[in-house]
Amino acid sequence: MKDIVYFLKQVYQYAGWRLFASLIAVTIVSLLDGLAILLLIPLIHFTGMVDFGLENSFLSAYSLFEYVPSSVVLPLILLIFVVIVAVHHLIEKAVMIKHTRIQMGFLTHLRMSIYQDILLSNWSFFLKKSSSDLIHTVLTEIAKTSGGTRSILQLCTNLIFAFVQIGMAFILSPYITCFVLLLGLVAIYMNRKYLKMTQAFGKQNYTLGKKFLAGITDQLGGIKEIKSNHLEAAQLRWAGEMTHQMQEEQVNYMNTRLRSQLNYKISLAVFIAAFVYLSIQLFQAQSATLLLIIVIFSRLWPRVAGIQSSLEQIATAIPSFKAVKLLQSECKQAREELLLSEEKLTLEDSITYQQVSFRYVKEKYALKDINVTIPSKKMTAIVGKSGAGKSTFVDLLMGLNQPQEGTLYIDGQKISNHSLALLRQSIGYVSQEPFLFNGTIRENLLLLCPNATDQEIWQALTFASAADFVKKLPESLETYIGDRGIKLSGGEKQRLVLARVILKDPLILILDEATSSLDTENEKNIQESIEQLKGKMTIIVIAHRLSTIRDADQVIVLDEGKVVQVGEFVQLSKDKNQLFSQLLQRQVEAM
Numbered sequence: 001m002k003d004i005v006y007f008l009k010q011v012y013q014y015a016g017w018r019l020f021a022s023l024i025a026v027t028i029v030s031l032l033d034g035l036a037i038l039l040l041i042p043l044i045h046f047t048g049m050v051d052f053g054l055e056n057s058f059l060s061a062y063s064l065f066e067y068v069p070s071s072v073v074l075p076l077i078l079l080i081f082v083v084i085v086a087v088h089h090l091i092e093k094a095v096m097i098k099h100t101r102i103q104m105g106f107l108t109h110l111r112m113s114i115y116q117d118i119l120l121s122n123w124s125f126f127l128k129k130s131s132s133d134l135i136h137t138v139l140t141e142i143a144k145t146s147g148g149t150r151s152i153l154q155l156c157t158n159l160i161f162a163f164v165q166i167g168m169a170f171i172l173s174p175y176i177t178c179f180v181l182l183l184g185l186v187a188i189y190m191n192r193k194y195l196k197m198t199q200a201f202g203k204q205n206y207t208l209g210k211k212f213l214a215g216i217t218d219q220l221g222g223i224k225e226i227k228s229n230h231l232e233a234a235q236l237r238w239a240g241e242m243t244h245q246m247q248e249e250q251v252n253y254m255n256t257r258l259r260s261q262l263n264y265k266i267s268l269a270v271f272i273a274a275f276v277y278l279s280i281q282l283f284q285a286q287s288a289t290l291l292l293i294i295v296i297f298s299r300l301w302p303r304v305a306g307i308q309s310s311l312e313q314i315a316t317a318i319p320s321f322k323a324v325k326l327l328q329s330e331c332k333q334a335r336e337e338l339l340l341s342e343e344k345l346t347l348e349d350s351i352t353y354q355q356v357s358f359r360y361v362k363e364k365y366a367l368k369d370i371n372v373t374i375p376s377k378k379m380t381a382i383v384g385k386s387g388a389g390k391s392t393f394v395d396l397l398m399g400l401n402q403p404q405e406g407t408l409y410i411d412g413q414k415i416s417n418h419s420l421a422l423l424r425q426s427i428g429y430v431s432q433e434p435f436l437f438n439g440t441i442r443e444n445l446l447l448l449c450p451n452a453t454d455q456e457i458w459q460a461l462t463f464a465s466a467a468d469f470v471k472k473l474p475e476s477l478e479t480y481i482g483d484r485g486i487k488l489s490g491g492e493k494q495r496l497v498l499a500r501v502i503l504k505d506p507l508i509l510i511l512d513e514a515t516s517s518l519d520t521e522n523e524k525n526i527q528e529s530i531e532q533l534k535g536k537m538t539i540i541v542i543a544h545r546l547s548t549i550r551d552a553d554q555v556i557v558l559d560e561g562k563v564v565q566v567g568e569f570v571q572l573s574k575d576k577n578q579l580f581s582q583l584l585q586r587q588v589e590a591m
């Protein structure tokens with residue numbers, strides 16, 4: 001219930017007065033519907049089919065028609081009937097369009113606001129979350145939430161309709177109405193188990209959908225390994241089992257819903273029969289009253305079944321409501337308050353790590369008591385064995401993670417929220433896994449610097465030793481590179497991403513294993529290019545291949561999260577018993 005109220009509030013926040021306007025329109029539609037039913041009596045009476053004796057009780061209101069000339073009365077009643085029905089359906093159509101607008105608008109609003117919340121969350125949020133779960137929530141669960149919202153609106157519509165019609169029936173005959181309501185409550189009570197069952201289906205559907213998407217994402221991500229190792233059959237078996245389970249779950253769900261609807265339909269026939277019999281026997285109802293009440297309740301009953309159906313749909317949507325709500329609150333907690341600014345960061349002197357420690361898990365430090373200075377406009381290399389903490393070191397500099405102990409300074413100033421935003425704008429980062437999207441080379445290159453000219457683009461490509469291979473492509477800059485750049489080799493991807501970052505002309509250039517896939521010749525060319533950047537920007541390079549950092553002004557050696565050596569390449573290579581020279585020695589031997 002809490003989740004339903006939460007989303008109703010969200011719908012209200014989004015739709016505001018439009019929600020009330022549409023609910024008022026629903027009330028008008030229900031009243032018109034009632035009026036059309038009330039017209040049945042004079043209609044039947046004045047056709048002479050049945051004489052209801054209009055002078056009695058509430059029916060005397062119809063006597064007004066007796067003042068109308070008899071030749072006109074029937075056409076007049078029919079005209080009023082047609083007008084009422086036409087207005088009723090016109091308003092109903094407008095209400096349905098409004099509801100669809102509210103629902104679809106709410107879907108767009110929810111999707112955009114959650115996607116924004118996700119993008120503005122901090123890095124630790126992404127470390128904890130699986131990307132397929134996020135995709136599943138943004139695409140599937142939000143759609144189901146929006147479907148649940150439609151059911152809530154539908155429920156409101158049906159409830160308003162029911163209240164108005166029950167109100168009318170009550171005015172006509174309080175006893176019969178209470179009697180029928182009692183029967184209705186018994187039916188709802190008897191059908192309550194279906195609500196629980198559909199809620200369980202909703203949970204199952206949520207879990208299966210999430211598992212399926214996670215599996216498919218993993219499989220397609222690793223499709224090369226799957227094909228090379230001929231694992232298609234095993235993967236297909238898994239997908240077959242999953243889809244079969246999903247199919248069964250949907251069939252069972254439909255079965256449950258149809259059973260509940262069937263119960264309603266059969267009980268409708270039983271109730272109408274019992275009610276006609278009893279109302280004549282017990283309540284001695286007048287024929288006109290009885291006719292109206294029968295019409296009202298036989299029209300109301302499908303609405304009651306509709307209420308049950310909406311409740312069941314809401315119940316299935318509850319796990320989705322919960323998932324979306326949870327994601328919203330997690331994003332809120334992980335929100336990065338970065339202030340955008342037109343200012344530019346300056347880095348004249350150095351970046352300093354003072355007593356910096358960081359751990360992902362309680363048991364183990366990824367970095368411990370780091371005290372180093374990275375001079376500006378020079379090249380600093382970070383080296384160490386796998387898992388030594390190199391990526392964590394640069395992640396802290398980029399503010400992706402915050403040190404749990406110690407502080408980072410830029411030119412002696414502590415990094416604040418304000419300077420962090422400036423810092424991010426000023427960094428050019430090339431990761432181990434280059435990020436390229438399915439577009440042209442030009443579109444990929446312009447990602448960081450949308451206004452770059454063709455001349456600047458070719459300069460950057462030349463810098464990254466990528467100009468030659470781009471020129472040779474059939475459509476040069478306009479060539480499509482496929483999903484994540486699948487149509488390019490590893491080295492070509494790395495060179496493109498490097499060119500893209502250079503196009504941005506960053507203040508700090510961070511290369512995290514950015515040339516690991518390059519051949520010796522291209523790597524040498526890029527080293528020479530980077531050499532020319534010294535004095536223009538601060539360069540931080542993470543490298544496994546130590547030959548690539550010969551020209552570094554400073555080398556920081558990490559081991560198990562600690563800085564074990566700092567110095568120039570040549571000087572460190574001479575310290576024979578230390579880690580750096582051992583790493584160097586091992587690489588020379590391996591060649």
Ligand SMILES: Nc1ncnc2c1ncn2[C@@H]1O[C@H](COP(=O)(O)OP(=O)(O)OP(=O)(O)O)[C@@H](O)[C@H]1O
Binds near residue numbers: 366
């Ligand atoms: N998200 C994470 N959760 C838990 N532990 C992590 C996480 N990321 C890294 N670690 C751990 O922190 C330590 C440092 O990892 P880091 O990625 O910084 O090493 P690295 O030197 O960059 O390694 P490599 O050269 O293999 O990329 C490792 O022990 C690693 O297992």
